[in-house]
Amino acid sequence: MILPIVAYGHPVLKKEAEEIDQDYPNLKELIANMFETMYAANGVGLAAPQIGLGIRLFIVDASPFAEDPEEGDDPAEIELLKNFKKVFINPIIEEESGKxxxxxxxxxxxxxxxxxxxxxxxxVISYYDENWELKEETYSGFAARVIQHEYDHVEGILFTDRIHPLKRNMLRGKLDDIAKGKIDVHYKMKFFTKKKGR
Structure with a gap:
């Protein structure tokens, strides 16, 4: 089932998500729905807060990055990205390194x-996969970036929080329009409306 994606401005996107356990209801179905939702929107990653759930879960499928390799791209990285489809439950980034x-x-x-x-x-990230097996793995390049972007979501951080404040101010009008639903997209979205009197 394709779920609506929560738009910028919704409080769930700014909250640190909570860990879940193996008894989380309908987890396999939720994961399947998240993949279906992500593919329908042509995404390479999707975190649970983006569908309105404040839980530490995200999925990735970075294979689109491998479709049009450019000259000079690392063949080993392209090969990894081709099959880089994963589920991350209760992830913890243990270490980030490099320039x-x-x-x-x-x-x-x-x-x-x-x-x-x-x-x-x-x-370096530790997490449980969809079978509740604990993993600790190291990723680099685009795979690492996709993980870091989605991990930010479960920490309540958006990529716009990581850009220069001046640039963010210049985008304020566009961001406000997105929050108000003044945006034309090819996938289902959900917008946050404040209740009157709050």
């Missing part, structure tokens, strides 16, 4: 905005 590198990021919750974000190129 920060810039890349223009976007987000399904913040459509039509792409901005350069600097991130470290290597990440």
């Amino acid at each position: 920060e590198w810039p890349f223009a990021e976007g987000c399904l919750s913040i459509p039509d905005i792409r901005e350069e974000v600097k991130r470290k190129p290597e990440v």
